[in-house]
Amino acid sequence: MADYEVPELKEYAVVPLPEDDTMKGLKPFVAKPDFQEALGYPGKKDETKENTYLLVDGWHDKAIDKMGDLLNRYRGFRVFMDSCVKCGACTDKCHYFLGTKDAKNMPVARQDLLRSVYRRYFTFAGKFFPKLVGARDLTEDVVEEWYSYFHQCSECRRCSVFCPYGIDTAEVTMAAREILAHIGRGTKYSNEIIGKVFTIGNNLGLPEKALANVLEGLEEDVEYDIEVEVKFPLDKKGADILLVTPSADFFAEPHIDGLIGYAKVFHATNTSWTLSTMASEAANFGLFIGSYENMQRISMRIRQAAEDLGVKRIVYGECGHAWRVGYSFLNTLAGPFDFLDQNYPIPQHICEFTLDKLEKGELNIDKSRNDDMTLTFHDSCNVARASGMGDKPGGQFTIPRAVIKHVCNNYVDMEKDTIHDATFCCGGGGGLLTDDLMEIRVKGILPRATALKNVTEEYGVTHMAAICAICKSQFTKVLPYYGFTMDQIVSVHQLVSNAIILEGQVDPED
Amino acid sequence: MSTLYAFLLVAATVVMLVGLARKAKQYRKTPAPLKIPVTPAPKTTGGVVIRLAKEVVLFASLFRSNKWTWLFGWMFHVSLALVFLRHLRYVIDPEGMLGFLWPLVSLEVVQSFGKYAGITMVIGLLGLFGRRLFVARVRYISAPSDYLMLLLIMFIGFSGLTMSFISHIDIVQMKSFMLGILNFDLVDLPEGSTILIHLGLVALLGFILPVSKLLHIPGVFYAPTRNQVDNPREKRHIVEWAKKLDETRKDYPELRG
Structure with a gap:
């Protein structure tokens, strides 16, 4: 099925010896000039060859100028270029290094691909003693190396947790x-998706009518299942809550079961809510490509929808990086949100919303309905290390687990060094969830698959829950390479949906 | 020779302090447009101070990461701090302007432990050097300057220990020399070549510091991943260049429905 070796699952994650160039040359498809331009970037077609794109004229100076511009606009980038002492603390922390053994997938080695050029053009030592400090000229080979290895990083920030200087490879x-x-050298995957958000409204390119059809279909399905009319309102003016959720929730498994879960929670608590066509996407790939401008442009759709629909609150569905942008950046990018109800967090996570209702006893829950499963929870990187929930540090760990434990009897955590802020990325985050990067996705899942296998064997875990659309997609597609099945991945609100009993609910007879 | 060394030491000190101050100013002036603390992060400024203190004093993240690197690294830095404090006795006149520091410098822990801290400092450096040589991952990421930097500080340590334990120099004369520099009234250096090596290397370190990875000294305080308060929902964070974008952010065609 693949022309590369799928790593073998061992009992414990083994730190490999670094090898040279095992992943050299793996790179995503380059974005066409049209898609580059739609996002404000230049592109150049090779007129002699099909589907080949050249570096733009004057690329060398343009790259150095851009680096200088970013150094002046981002303190983090500026400080991180200087402060690494090459202590090696991060070298065994990246799931892509652990899965590929490629030395350049060690976080510091990845940073050094860029730092070596920074030193050459922006520091005294690199200008006059390049060999001594590992500085190098920017060449076309260096650019191609960047393009390859900076698309073998999922921006998960695990390395930065362990860095004594807080250097964040993301x-x-x-x-x-x-x-x-x-x-x-933009990527086809991320740039085309962002383009679709601008022109159609969501990553999937699902137009208004198709979206309305999907939601109508869902209402019918749920009614058929439990004989309760659970609504999935779209563009309902004057609703209290605007739910912003990743568009994968509208069609992918197990995402859609999570969406049904949110709807049932809203139904059970008589909450007035709506989805929006304008903001039919929580995901924000502007984050992945490192573009403040594109991230802001995507975020503005949410503000606009909230204003147009006259809602009082914004709630986010299960999506990891969307929650990072929502929790950490939305107020900056699209705020201030003084027109919303200030008594609630802006925005609020669906897990915060649901846990509150569970704790107040507003939901009728029968935990035993999930007794066929033993659950564990995968902390998604952007939720774990780049955002929060509730009003205490670490709420992003306790709140989703509390939701699960309210609706399930059987729950165990994976090993300590693979959860909470030490969680391992699913292997598909940061803009890598594309078939042209399948090899790195398969290898990068190794540490998580190892931890999952261990709890499976030790505690009989049958299912892993997640609150991130990318994690869910990556796991369902890639965990089967390691002998798991697709349906072992569940949405947290799928568990809520299973356990909740709505008024008038009639269960189908088995 | 004494004049040359006096000049070198003064120049190195000036280069180091000015270089560090300029770098710190550059870091301070570079905006951090987004809230990027690595979470869980403190929700208050006080919490951030504690977080940074744990990093600077205890190397908390490094401890979590790798016990050997932590052991050698921490041993080196704490020893260096003690050695530095002990050395202040050469530049502080108990009757002079900095005399108020004398009680600190004359502490038992500084003067006796400080002497032996020179040894633990070198042991720490040897450990770090060994890691660089023998751990394949660390060897891969090491540039020549990474080894040389350790060697430089090691040789400063060796020459210092030689004077402390093997071939003593006239430290009273040494102090006169240092105070002479501070009082613009130059006095001769004590006899011996070890002191020349020691001071020469120290001056070299001063020159290198602001153009090297030793910038981790200011850098550790300026990393937004560690020094930001985690309150983005409660308080809007916005920098100057981003404010300009706010003026046009509603103009995108797709927002007009």
Whole structure:
């Protein structure tokens, strides 16, 4: 099925010896000039060859200028370029290194691909003693190396947790991608998706009518199942809550079962809510490509929808990086939200909403309805290390688990060094969830698959819950390479949906 | 020779302090447009101070990451701090302007432990050097300057220990020399070549510091991943260049429905 070796699952994650270039040359498809331009980037077609794109004229100076611009606009990038002492603390922390053994997938080695050029053009030592400090000229080979290895990073920030200086490879990767985009090396995957958000409204390119059909279909399905009319309102003016959710929730498994879960919670608590066509996408791939401008442009759709529909609150569905943008950046990018109800967090996570209702006893729950499963929970990187929930640090760990434990009897955590802020990425985050990067996705899942296998064997875990659309998609597609089945991945609100009993509910007879 | 060394030491100190101050100013002036603390992060400024203190004093993240690197790294830095404090006795006149520091410098822990801290400092450096040589991952990421930096500080340590334990120099004369520099009244250096090596390397370190990875010294305080308060929903964070974008952010065609 693949022309590369799928790593073998061992009992414990083994730190490999670094090898040279095992993943050299793996890179995503380059974005066409049209898609580059739609996002404000240049592109250049090779007129002699089909589907080949060149670096734009003057790419060398443009890249250095862009690096200088980013150094002046982002303190993190500036400080991180200087402060690494090469202590090696991060070298065994990246799931892509653990899965591929490629030395350049060690976080510091990845940063050094860019830092070596920074030193050459922006520091005294690198200008005059390049060999001594590992500085190098920017060449076309270097650009191609960037394009490859900065798309083997999922911006998950696990390395930064362990760095004594808080150096965040995600910030370096974002800067590198932004520089690459400015010289004609944007990626097809992320850029086309962002383009679809601008022209159609969501990552999937699901137009208004199709979306309305999907939601209508869902209402019929749920009514058929439990004989309760659960509504999935779209563009309902004057609703209290605007639900912003990743568009995968409208069609993918197990995402859609999560969406049904949110709807049942709203139904059970008589909450007035609506989805929006304008904001039919919580995901924000502007984050992945490191573009403040694109991230802001995507975020503005949510503000606009909230204003147009006259809602009082914004709630986010289960999506990891969307929650990072929502929790950490939305107020900056699209705020201030003084027209919303200030008594609630802006925005609020669906898990915060549901836990509140569960704790107040407003939901009729029968936990035993999930007794056929033993659950564990995968902390998604952007939720775990780049956002929060509730009003205490670490709420992003306790709140989803509390929701699960309210609706399930059987729950166990995976090993300590693979959860909470030490969680391992699913392997498909940060703009890598595309078939052209399948090899890195398969190898990068290794540490998570190892931890999952261990709880499966030790505690009989049958299912892993997640609150991220990308994690769910990546797991359902890639965990089967390691002997798991697709349906072992569930949405947290799918569990809520299973356990909740709505008024008038009639269960189908088995 | 004494004049040359006096000049070198003064120049190195000036280069180091000015270089560090300029870098710190550059970091301070570079905006951090987004809230990017690595979470869970403190919700208050006080919490951030504690978080940073744990990093600077205890190397908390490094401890979590790798016990050997932590052990050698922490041993080196704490020893260096003690050695530094002990050395202040050469530049502080108990009767002079900095005399108020004398009680600190004359502490038992500084003067006796400080002497032996030179040894633990070198042991820490040797450990770090060994890791660089023998751990394949760390060897891969090491540039020549990474080894040389350790060697430089090690040789400063060796030369210092030589004077402390093997071939003593006239430290009273040494102090006169240092105070002479501070009082613009130059006095001769004590006899011996070890002190020349020691001071020469120290001056070199001063020159290198602001153009090297030793910038982790200011850098550790300026990392937004560690020094930001986690309150983005409660308080809007916005920097100057981003404010300009706010003026046009409603103009995108797709927002007009």
